[in-house]
Amino acid sequence: MKVHNLSQTHSILNHFIHQLRDESVQQDRMKFRRNIERIGEILTYEMSKTFSYSPQTFQTPLAETTSHLCQDEIVVCSILRAGIPLHNGILNYLDEADNAFISAFRKVESNGKDFEIVVEYLSSPSLEGKTLVLADPMLATGRSMLNVYKALEKLGQPKQTHVVSVIGAQPGVDLLEEHFPEDTQLWIAAVDDTLNEKGYIIPGLGDAGDLAFGKKL
Template sequence: MQIHNISQQNSILNNFISEIRSVTIQKDSMRFRRNIERIGEILGYEMSKTLHYQASSIETPLGISPINLINDDIVLCSILRAGVPLHNGLLNYFDKAENAFISAYRHHLHNPESFEIIVEYLACPNLDNKTLILADPMLATGQSMVATFEALKPFGTPKEIHLVSIIGAKEGVDYVSAHFNASTHLWIAAIDEKLNEKGYIIPGLGDAGDLAFGEKLQR
């Protein structure tokens, strides 16, 4: 898998990452969602440099302007609910993309440290020969990303796969690397050192879904 860790080069991305991590600033849920959206825009822009283009021409009021335009059929799939702001950021740049949504959550079996990934709701267009962008803001264990992709397989075989995350743990990056083929791209804003005993990223930022939309009842 090809890993693109955007934080390895200093940019305005650092500001948005610092704000979603800050225990003070992240309490503003509207600002948290907007920062996730802006990070999605940056990751989408960086990813766009690797897509396929074809020569086109645009008629202006004063003449003809040659330009290369994206020639990929894109399907943007996000994992509910935390993935919604990230989805919006990517959709701001890939506004002609088709869209898919899937719910995946941790179901704790007997204790807080043991869980399985449950996939329930799924809406997806045909994926055959399309460019799939699979977005989940937190790449912790990597199990949600893999379970989501397995659930999408009946909808067709994409020609390319791009994974997009905001913050990941090395363990999660290694896990998805082992489960996706070598041509898959991972676009990520920061990679943290480890997971805690409950499978949360350290130092991370907390629960992205709760920060964006409010606390939930566990089931």
């Protein structure tokens, strides 16, 4: 798997990541969602450089000209609910893409530490021969993303798979590198070193779903 960690190059992206992490800023839910959306736009722009393009000739009001347009059939699949703002940012640039949604949540055991990833809801078109973009803002253990990928296997073999995340932990990146196809590409804004005993990214930013939409039961 090829990892594109955009934090390794200084850019305005650093400001958006800072605002997501800073607890004095992140309590503004609208700003939190918008920053995830903006990061999704930046990651998508970089990802788009790897797509397939072909020339198309067309007429302007003054002359005939040619543009190179994307030829990939793209499906953007987001993990509910935290993935919604990231999904919106990706769609701002890939506005003609098809869409898929899947639920994946942590079912915590009675000891409060161990958990399993449960996948329930899935809505998706065929993925056969398509360019699949899997979106989840937090790549912690990597188990949610892996379970989602396995759930999608019955829908066809994608031509190419991209994973888009905002913040990840190195153990989660390592898990994807071990189990995803070798030509998978990961587009991520920052990678932290560790997880805590509950599987949350450190320093991370907290629970992205709760910060974006409010606490859940």
